Structures are given as C-alpha cells and as structure tokens.
Amino acid sequence: MKSDSPLVTIGLPVYNAEATLRSAVQSIIAQTYPKWTLLLMNDGSTDESCKIAKSFGDERIRVVSDGMNKGISARLNQAVSMSEGKYFCRMDADDIAFPDRLERQVAFLESHPKVDVVASSIAVFRDQGNLYGLIPVPESHQDICGKPWKGFHFFHPTWLGKTAWFRAHPYTTRANGAEDQLVLYSAYRESCFAGLPEVLLGYREDGRSFKKMFSRRIAFWRAIAGHAVKSGRWTDACLLSIIQPVKIVADFLNTELGIDRMRNRLDTVDPQTEAVWQELWRNMVRLDDQDDRKGRPSGIDR
Structure with a gap:
C-alpha cells in the first residue's frame, strides 16, 4: 500500500x-x-x-x-x-x-x-x-x-x-x-x-415483513414525491404515484401469499x-x- x-x-x-x-x-x-x-x-x-x-x-x-x-x-x-x-x-x-x-x-x-x-x-x-x-x-x-x-x-x-x-x-x-x-x-x-x-x-x-416493507415504501413515496413537487418535477411525482401502489401490492403478494411474479428476482x-x-x-x-x-x-x- x-x-x-x-x-x-x-x-x-x-x-x-x-x-x-x-x-x-x-x-x-x-x-x-x-x-x-x-x-x-x-x-x-x-x-x-x-x-x-x-x-x-x-x-x-x-x-x-x-x-x-x-x-x-x-x-x-x-x-x-x-x-x-x-x-x-x-x-x-x-x-x-x-x-x-x-x-x-x-x-x-x-x-x-x-x-x-x-x-x-x-x-x-x-x-x-x-x-x-x-x-x-x-x-x-x-x-x-x-x-x-x-x-x-x-x-x-x-x-x-x-x-x-x-x-x-x-x-x-x-x-x-x-x-x-x-x-x-x-x-x-x-x-x-x-x-x-x-x-x-x-x-x-x-426477516421480511409486509409491515416493514410497507413503511419503507411510504417513506420513499413521501420523500421523493415531496421533493419532486417542490422542484417542479411533476412528471416524476405522477409516475411515482402510479408505480408505488403497484410495488406495495407486489410486496403484499410476496410476503403474505408467496407470489413473486411481480417482483424482481435475484441473480x-x-x-x-x-x-x-x-x-x-x-x-x-x-x-x-x-x-x-x-x-x-x-x-x-x-
């Protein structure tokens, strides 16, 4: 060194x-x-x-x-x-x-x-x-x-x-x-x-619980959407508000029902x-x- x-x-x-x-x-x-x-x-x-x-x-x-x-x-x-x-x-x-x-x-x-x-x-x-x-x-x-x-x-x-x-x-x-x-x-x-x-x-x-993942999704949604709105990035805010509910549903299906088709899979x-x-x-x-x-x-x- x-x-x-x-x-x-x-x-x-x-x-x-x-x-x-x-x-x-x-x-x-x-x-x-x-x-x-x-x-x-x-x-x-x-x-x-x-x-x-x-x-x-x-x-x-x-x-x-x-x-x-x-x-x-x-x-x-x-x-x-x-x-x-x-x-x-x-x-x-x-x-x-x-x-x-x-x-x-x-x-x-x-x-x-x-x-x-x-x-x-x-x-x-x-x-x-x-x-x-x-x-x-x-x-x-x-x-x-x-x-x-x-x-x-x-x-x-x-x-x-x-x-x-x-x-x-x-x-x-x-x-x-x-x-x-x-x-x-x-x-x-x-x-x-x-x-x-x-x-x-x-x-x-x-450990992966839906409650924990949900809280993180909401934190991300609020933080990024809030900054996007303040900085005038309206497209980002709109797309975010469409995609995050889908991801929350995917998290629920995965953690509660074992369905992972909507989630990215590990390499x-x-x-x-x-x-x-x-x-x-x-x-x-x-x-x-x-x-x-x-x-x-x-x-x-x-």
Missing part, C-alpha cells in the same frame, strides 16, 4: 445490533486496504451493542455514544462531519464487507476522479450464511439514474465516495427509511455515480462469489467462536 494512499472514513450507525455488529466490524478489520478509520455511531442502543463496539482492540476504531436516539440520518451526518479522510464509506451493522471492498472502490475512484460515489453489487444472505442470490448494480450514471421515479438501484451500504460530496448533500431526518434515496434524487443531476459489477458486500435479509450466485463468501463466512464464525470462549457477546446469529 502506498504511503500516500487516501484515508477512508467509514460511518457505521448502530442501534440494538448486538447479534450482528461484531461480524460487520470484523469484516472491516479484515480489509486488504488498511488506511481507514471506523466511526461506530451508537444511536442510543438498549442492548449490548455499545459494549461490543468498545471491545475491539484496534486504534482505527472510534466509538461515538451520547446515550441519545437521533435516527440514522442524524448519525450519518454526524459521521460525515467527523470524517478526516478524502473518502467517506457507508456500512451497516448487519452486513459483511468482502475483504477487498475498500481496495477495489478506492482504486476505482482514484482512477476515475469525476465520479463522486461508487457502489457495488451485493450478495443476499440469510439464516446461517446461506447465499440466496445476487443483486447487480448498474455500472453507468445514466443507467443508475435513468428512471428516478422508480428508485435508484444503488445500494446504500456499499457506497464509497468523496467526503466533500457527502458534506454537500447531507441526509434529511424527515426521510428516515428512505434517506439514501432522497440524497440520490436531490443530487443526481449535479453528480456522477458509478457501479462496480463485482460483489463486494454480503447483505443480510433474515444466480456464480461459483467464484460463492467460494469467496464461504471462506469469509467461515472466518466470521471462527472469530465468533473465539469470542464465545472469551465470554464476549456473540456476533453471529446462532
């Missing part, structure tokens, strides 16, 4: 994530790119999350905890304001980063200086680390932003971009649940996004991604078993 390699600040909001936080953090510690700072933003957790956050013996990890519950948008803005690196990276407390995630994304941004934020494809996993499929990210800005009224297939936990861009486009607290989509919608006309086709993150999807996992994931998952379980023997809170669901 070059001595002049840019510093990456990783913002990871934490709220009652005792079952998964250790694995998420261990996947950052295991990165092939070493020049990073991890900000664990504890948002008033009432479980063992804060204790776990403080248990890592890595000087690159900083725990921010004030005992208050402010919400994900406020914590992300706080993390961005504390960022000291050239790049800011997103990570969630229940996901697992592939070992070369930071290295691949930083290398891309360094060689594509006009790109503000880069994301990657994701592998969806459930239960005991079983992969259920892949969701590819579009590669070009045009493909990512071609139909903003349908949402942006630009996965928030995989974002890595210029810190200056994040500071210029802060998250909105009133859009919690759709905070990432509102940032993209409000910024895409003056920004440049790109996607890396390879999978660089394992996205946890253990098949390729052998290379499967092999990398299996090794990564074994390492996470091994580290978790070591922590169990030490009497520390577990980071892998049992």
Whole structure:
C-alpha cells in the first residue's frame, strides 16, 4: 500500500445490533486496504451493542455514544462531519464487507476522479450464511439514474465516495427509511455515480415483513414525491404515484401469499462469489467462536 494512499472514513450507525455488529466490524478489520478509520455511531442502543463496539482492540476504531436516539440520518451526518479522510464509506451493522471492498472502490475512484460515489453489487444472505442470490448494480450514471421515479438501484451500504460530496448533500431526518434515496434524487443531476459489477458486500435479509416493507415504501413515496413537487418535477411525482401502489401490492403478494411474479428476482450466485463468501463466512464464525470462549457477546446469529 502506498504511503500516500487516501484515508477512508467509514460511518457505521448502530442501534440494538448486538447479534450482528461484531461480524460487520470484523469484516472491516479484515480489509486488504488498511488506511481507514471506523466511526461506530451508537444511536442510543438498549442492548449490548455499545459494549461490543468498545471491545475491539484496534486504534482505527472510534466509538461515538451520547446515550441519545437521533435516527440514522442524524448519525450519518454526524459521521460525515467527523470524517478526516478524502473518502467517506457507508456500512451497516448487519452486513459483511468482502475483504477487498475498500481496495477495489478506492482504486476505482482514484482512477476515475469525476465520479463522486461508487457502489457495488451485493450478495443476499440469510439464516446461517446461506447465499440466496445476487443483486447487480448498474455500472453507468445514466443507467443508475435513468428512471428516478422508480428508485435508484444503488445500494446504500456499499457506497464509497468523496467526503466533500457527502458534506454537500447531507441526509434529511424527515426521510428516515428512505434517506439514501432522497440524497440520490436531490443530487443526481449535479453528480456522477458509478457501479462496480463485482460483489463486494454480503447483505443480510433474515426477516421480511409486509409491515416493514410497507413503511419503507411510504417513506420513499413521501420523500421523493415531496421533493419532486417542490422542484417542479411533476412528471416524476405522477409516475411515482402510479408505480408505488403497484410495488406495495407486489410486496403484499410476496410476503403474505408467496407470489413473486411481480417482483424482481435475484441473480444466480456464480461459483467464484460463492467460494469467496464461504471462506469469509467461515472466518466470521471462527472469530465468533473465539469470542464465545472469551465470554464476549456473540456476533453471529446462532
């Protein structure tokens, strides 16, 4: 690694994530790119999350905890304001980063200086680390932003971009649940996004309830439609109001009746991604078993 390699600040909001936080953090510690700072933003957790956050013996990890519950948008803005690196990276407390995630994304941004934020494809996993499929990210800005009224297939936990861009486009607290989509919608006309086709993150999807999905659809609808109306993008607002009810029906049919014909299906996992994931998952379980023997809170669901 070059001595002049840019510093990456990783913002990871934490709220009652005792079952998964250790694995998420261990996947950052295991990165092939070493020049990073991890900000664990504890948002008033009432479980063992804060204790776990403080248990890592890595000087690159900083725990921010004030005992208050402010919400994900406020914590992300706080993390961005504390960022000291050239790049800011997103990570969630229940996901697992592939070992070369930071290295691949930083290398891309360094060689594509006009790109503000880069994301990657994701592998969806459930239960005991079983992969259920892949969701590819579009590669070009045009493909990512071609139909903003349908949402942006630009996965928030995989974002890595210029810190200056994040500071210029802060998250909105009133859009919690759709905070990432509102940032993209409000910024895409003056920004440049790109996607890396390879999978660089394992996205946890253990439980899917219609109530949870419905609340997110409504949050997205309100946030994007409200911004569209205020900015005079009436076509977007109208198309959004047509498409979102259809998506809500599709969610209901899928979660309540098991009918998935109206939903986008996952891509098949390729052998290379499967092999990398299996090794990564074994390492996470091994580290978790070591922590169990030490009497520390577990980071892998049992």
